[in-house]
Amino acid sequence: MATQAESSKSFFSSPSTETPIIKLEGITKRFPGVIALDNINLEIHRGKVHALLGENGAGKSTLVKILYGIYTPDGGRIYIDGRPVKIAGPMDAIRLGIVMVSQSPVIIDRLTVEENIVLGLEKLNMFAPIRRIREKINEVSKTVGVKIDPSTEVWKLSYTQKQLVEIVRGLLLGARVLLLDEAITYLPLEEKKKFYKFIRQFADEGGTVILITHKIPEAMDVADLITVLRRGRVVGTVPVKGTSIEEIRKMMFGEKSSEITYERLPLGSPSETILEINDLWVRGDFGDYAVKGANLKVRRGEVVGIAGVAGNGQKELIQAVMRLRPVEKGKIIYDNIDITNKTTHYLRLNGVGYIPDLPAKYGVSIENNILENIAIIPTFSKEIINWKHIKSLAYKLIREFEIKTPSPETPVKFLSGGNIMKVLVSRELTAATKLLVAYNPTRALDEATAIRVRKIIKSKVINENVAALIASEDLDEIFQISDTIVVMNSGKIVGVFPADKAKREEVEHLMVM
């Protein structure tokens, strides 16, 4: 992969002669039903900022979690400074000089800044007073360019400050390698700039940074090298100098795969508006606004697909619509009624079906059987459950969706991930007589089933004049199912396209900018 730009810098030209600080050999990690990492080989070198890019589920986070000892790999070897190592826990990683900072701050709210920092500091005796390191913390803070009183309790800090504390902590623990897992993605622009400067400086002084992001410009701004992962595999590693956003985008999304599944389902014929969102502001889990003034209209007989990389406010938007997250400002109007102050229960009794993100966590109860998972929804049962009715419905769904289960009385946990998803989707499609709200409705389904489910959703929308608002991290899905494509980035709606006029490149571009 030697390019002109690469050879102009001396240390790029001969990466193999220098022992890489981290070398991964055949790293494989399986989770029930998925291969998260499939035979990963990667070298990370000293003094470099190395970005890992990829779509959601590409395996970036799993990879750094393995380096930090949170997961243990099923196969493969890790070499640090050329020596094979076993990283059984974060403490092992810290001893090796590897420190991770992730998207959600892993620090403890009721402890002070210095307490949080000191916990991993092995040099300090267990019974020693903590204030001994206060000076040291102030010193390190200065190099990062932050001013935080070490004796402040963490709950008083802003999100940005918490992330900075984590960096300070890393440096104090003697980090040689910083793993930044979406750590700066959600910082305000000003703070980001400072961070870039610091990262550069850290690398110039011989440190190594592994930066995980899904924003290509971010990686281009700060990294020396970019490795792209897709579906648990390394697509390739390229130096930043000499590559382009377009090239990386192609590596991330993969052109071939998109050609195969790119087959738009027939368009619907939209009629009256059923859901209207006006200037919606919703806070995310960290207290900052996740949705910043979104406007949206969904008509009966159409699918509105929200495209976007995970974490850009789609989840919060969907939850606000379902009345599972408070609305700070703005209005949601459903079926001509302002539902901003209504409950989820109201929507359930008025023809709304909901497919939440992470089905096993929010959408079904895996300890209960299929019948119970249907009967629990107020749409299907009043105070007394009519099991005969539920049972015939269950058989119908099992037949129509080809749910593989020994019987409707089987606890859902004994079904495969795909079949669990089918239980959820089929149930909610039945509940949705007016509107279906969904987040990643085909996650965990195999390709063929996913397409089938999309077809069923679409035909329901067209034939029964139902509306659907679907957010998905899978762009293929959005293109296949939508009548209107809406792109969300950083809490704002940055583009609205009729599906037949939307260009994939343009949408991808808006997503990752």
Add this chain to the structure above:
Amino acid sequence: MVIVRRVKPLPYWIVPVLALVVGLLISMIILYVMSGGVITPYDILLSIYYGFTNVGLLAKTFALLVIVGIGLLVSFKGAIWNIGGEGQFYMGVMLAAWVALFSGFAFNGFIAKTMMILMALLAGGFWALLAALPRAYLNIDEVPVTLMMNYIAYYIVNYITIGEWREKQYGYYRTVTIPESTMFQVIDGTTITLELLILMITIFILVWLMFKYTSLGLRIKVLSSNPNLLRSSGISVQLTILMALLLSGMIIGMAGAAYLGSVSHNISYPVEEKTPGYGYTGILVAWLSMLELIAVPIAAYIIGALHTAGINIQIMGVGGAAVVNVFIGSILLTYAVLITISEYKIKIIVKKR
């Protein structure tokens, strides 16, 4: 050592059976060693045999344990850990005693007994609700709260027992015995009372129906398995918590009325020492049933028998109530450890450095 979830859990009866066997073995060892060889495994087995076969002695304990066990099961099914059975039980005893002694209903046995059970139900429910409200709306752990409510209940009952309600003729530390008409009616040839039997069967059937046919029953079950699903289905998690604890307290309160009407016939001071402790033993019954309603009577029978067995050893000399406690403690501890093995596998991995 790594612990991973089993793909398919072991059949659910294995854990309670193993817990009983291993727990009893541990008890025998403890009792043998600690008593310096005085209490031999032979003695224990003999008294356990006696405990299991002496059905007459067992009947009342069994029926009361079934009711309390079912009451606890209702909240445990929702993963709401009601440790306050003792308090709810004694609130039931107290209100039932009030009906029997002071309400003026005693002229008619049927009305009086119905009122005793009804008031006990309300009292037990109210007592549980006091812990349920902070649990539902402030997310305050119900375990310490229900537990401390036991002591508050004990002392309230104590206060009234040797205060207003004290038997004045002989000056005993207890209330007057309830009128003949309000005593539950012993079935000829047994020790159990008719009302207790009916109550037990009725509660059993009603709770069975609730879990089988009502949304509430299903919601309580889902509350423990996945409260997130309740939320996304549009069902109030708070209300479900309140209902689970309320029903639990109501059922246990009724057991209190049955205890007064069938067994004690008065309240003796101090309650915390005179209590039969069903609120605690019931926890073991509910757990050993693996939260299966059908298995509650089996668990109650076994625990009731062990209870009798323990008291039996006490008659033989050393040990006292200690034996019962050692039984309960060892079985419960073994159960708590073994329950993980039914759902998780323990793999020993030798670390290579």
Add this chain to the structure above:
Amino acid sequence: MIEAIIALLAGMSSVFLAYYLAALGHAIVEKSGILNLAIDGIFVLSIAVAYAEAVYTNNNILASLLLTAIVAALFGILLAFLVTKFPISHGAAGLSMMFLGYGLASLVGLPARNLQGSIKGLEIGYTIDINNPVWIAVYIIIILIGLGALFFINKTKIGAAIRAAGEDPAAAEALGVNVLMVRLFAGALGFALIGLGGAVFELAYVQVWSEGTGMGHGWLAFAISLSAGRHPLLLILSSSVFAGLVKYMTTIQAMYNIPTDLAKMLPFVAAILAMVIFMATPLRRRLAPPKSLGKIYFREERTV
């Protein structure tokens, strides 16, 4: 007047110390995230162990205290190990140890009492009252322990690690805390204190033993600990109030005609009210229970 107060203080010093130690021990155990329902059983067991050891060693107070602390600490280690290493319900593990504690207490105490009955003139215990100036030392010791515990919990690394394990064990692990080791340590230390509390209760206060001695007093220490939000210095306040209440129960009853049983209720009512206040007001930042108290902790990898 002053003399009366001094007499009061001297008279309650032993109960005060007993409750303070047990409540502080409980606080340390729970700060690390272990829900401690074993306290009453272990308190009762400690009383029996202290009594028996005193009988067997011809009233060797030091040996008695030491043995009791060790026995209690072993139970603390067992509880901490079980609930941290396995996905076990804290409540089930704690309650079962409570029952075991009750049972073992009888088995330990009864033979010792038989022995004491057969030896003429063998009395056990160490009386701390107005005639023994040690009572002043007790107060000083309590204050020193309180300050020491405050420093230990709030200012040292191990203290921070204990709180971290109680707040969020998963995050604590990621920050570099060995949650198992920390909880084993907190369990051992906390239960040793609970054991010492039991021993003081027996040797300095009750001084006799019968089956069931101390039952309910462990729960009282539990309530004292919760009503002070597990804070080492507030604990001094709450345990002194409730120790005074217990010690002078009969006097109070006689003087003010307050029924004993209603007075006995107070600590439990106070504890529940305190829990509500600590959760519903800004005080929760300092005095609310640890976030992960009683929560099952063990590392399970993601499933979907």
